[in-house]
Amino acid sequence: MIRKKAERTPTHLQCSSSSIWQKVTNLRTLKQVHALFVVNGFNTGPSAIRELIFASAVSIFGAIDYAHQLFDQIPEPNIFTWNTMIRGSAQSADPGRAVYLYTQMDRRAVRPDHYTFPFVLKACTRLRWVDTGLGIHGRIMKLGFEPNVFTRNTLIYFHANCGDICIAKELFDDSAKRGAVAWSAMTSGYARRGDMDNARQVFNEMLIKDMVSWNVMITAYAKGRDMQKARELFDQVPRKDVVTWNAMISGYVSCGGQKQALEVYEEMRCTGVVPDEVTMLSLLSACADLGDLKMGKKIHSSILLMGPKYLDVLLGNALIDMYAKCGDIDRAVEVFHSMSEKDVSSWNSILGGLAFHGYAKETLELFAEMERKKIRPNGITFAAVLIACSHAGSVKQGQGYFRLMKDGYGIEPNTRHYGCMVDMLGRAGLLAEAFDFVEKMKVEPNAVIWRTLLGASRVHGNVELGRKANEELLKKRHDESGDYVLLSNIYASIDDWNEAETVRNLMDDIGVKKKCGSSLVKASGEDFLLGTLSAESLQTKGFRLNF
């Protein structure tokens, strides 16, 4: 995590400009210090500008643009300053600038040193720029930096994780001294390729394992959704830090083990390891999935207790999502408005939440505000907007936004967007248009879309189109009973009990088991539909808004 590193203030900075850098934790105070320097004619110290650059490039999160502005004003930066800029850019949101700086350095005939290469290679790895990385490897050899341990380990990591793992292996085997870093780099490389056997073998052969070695392996299992193996190692690990705990917590969350994730968190608290923002992100996601508002609020207050600097965009977005999914849309809106910095996901989370809760008008109003503020919406934004239109039954408006998405913003609609449109048309009873729309879609309609059409056909009592939708649906899924029940219900709703019976028999023939047994017998009409499609089947298939 970038902010982790920010907490460390380099020792060389502390001595020259006393302790002001400790207090500079955000861009605003940094600008104040800058102004102070300018007023004093940079008399504060010979390295004032260098320190400013270091602070903005490396220490302060999100100040890299400012660092670039400062850097551009220096006529002849020294190698330290070049390295600082490359380092800061490599860990920023746009690592390509690190590579650009490196080429600029070359052009201006500044010789890179052994600090330079780990930073540039890190950028290449993050960007997955294999060819660029290979070129830099060549330069490293030419300049004789290959034996440098830091450079070598970063090279191993680069080749293992995004290039040719054989090159990584060669470098690894030829290393005079192989420390835990090199071993872990190989482990993570194999794991990233899904080669868990080799990853485990490297891990087992490692004589001296440090905490990261264990964390790499535990994370690999957790990401591969093998929580049993992850847990096994987790129970053996001699020492656990926050990353170890986070690996387990996020692993459980992504495997649907939200309850276990919360249990592990309790365990973590007991051992005294302090959670961080990554822990909180996973936990909020777990609460959202469980709909556990009480726990979600607890996590929220824990975050506030951790200090204001932890409440950033990521956590804010997760909070919005949690409150919305737990049914407290007012709190979600409150969090949204309280955020000083918002990104597209913040808008998406709140728009999705509002649309989800049926606040169609509010969703569209907020979307208008988003456009006024010139925040560029993406596909997820439009999914929320279309859901709102569908919910409000505004077909014309929905079609307008659909066009705006395609033509105005150049966003290619995906199955979700098409699904919203089909749902919108179907609800309005425009069945022919809905079917026509599906015919003309650029993507292959999935089961959800056919099911939507089937549902709409049932509601509007159109047997013929219902049959067609069902045929398509059967091609997609042969393992779900809901579809058959839904079709049989269409016939039932128009008193064609014979046909209804036929479908039921078809189900039995194929061996489909009906999950909700009782509803078929006693229910009729609307109640039947609701009863048959209750809870999980609706929720998991994107029908949450329908009822």
Place this chain on the structure above:
DNA sequence: CTAGGGTTAG
């Protein structure tokens, strides 16, 4: 001043 591990929305 240097290397390896963790993250929300859909």
